[in-house]
Amino acid sequence: MSTTASPFVLEARGISKRFGGLQALQNVDMQVKPGEFHAIIGPNGAGKSTFFNALTGLLKADEGEIHFDGRKVSGLAPHQLTRLGMGRTFQITRVFHGMTVLENVQVALSAHARQTWNGWTAAGGQHVARGLELLERVGLAAQAGRTARTLAHGDKKRLELAIALASQPKLLLLDEPTAGMAAKERLASIQLVHQVAQQLGVSCVFTEHDMAVVFAVASRITVLHQGKVLAVGQPQEVRASALVQQVYLGEPVAAGQAGAGH
């Protein structure tokens, strides 16, 4: 196992994955430097979710290696990766709907500290201060005492972010974090994640089909097309790429343009 210093917080090398007769990923590389906000884009069926699931340990790649925070992590289970500092949110995070907003964050903090949550004893007071601090960060402090079930969709996403942050991740991985949101809500939501990640020095990898969201926050973009990396670079380079414009059906990939590739 390699533990040599690497300039990357996350590095995928030669990831391939086949589903029956379909080559969903073919020799995909990706490098994420500390502090990056890295978007994975591409038309529907390009392999974004498959790649994402390989990164987070939900899916075993046929070939390739994944290195995280200086060590090889391919083959590790999702919970092991979480413990190493790879935080996932959205579509996966468990919110306990019968608990209050604060209790949800306390549970996550307890889990991270490997304690057993017992909300019905004096120990229920544990992690209150830290929990409130996290809720403050995501703009939910005023809702701390509310039952999670009663939160609006956008606020539930904020809670999921607070829960993910409870494990003190070095890297956040978000698969379509703005799915199911109204266009207006999407930008505010990703900007909150971006702001909090910057404040805490957390890197981020996210898949996204809304180009307005991508260009609002991404510092670097990997474009997948038919399971391969079509382009990688800074937003302005990717936007200017003729190849990228072609795969988006000839539409210019312009800032402010939503919904391309979906």
Ligand SMILES: Nc1ncnc2c1ncn2[C@@H]1O[C@H](COP(=O)(O)OP(=O)(O)O)[C@@H](O)[C@H]1O
């Ligand atoms: N579990 C699976 N079994 C078979 N085919 C799959 C599976 N998951 C994804 N695929 C196929 O792999 C390709 C890539 O899918 P996916 O990674 O979900 O793309 P994206 O997220 O970019 O839309 C698609 O053709 C999809 O139908």
Ligand SMILES: [Mg+2]
């Ligand atoms: Mg997908």
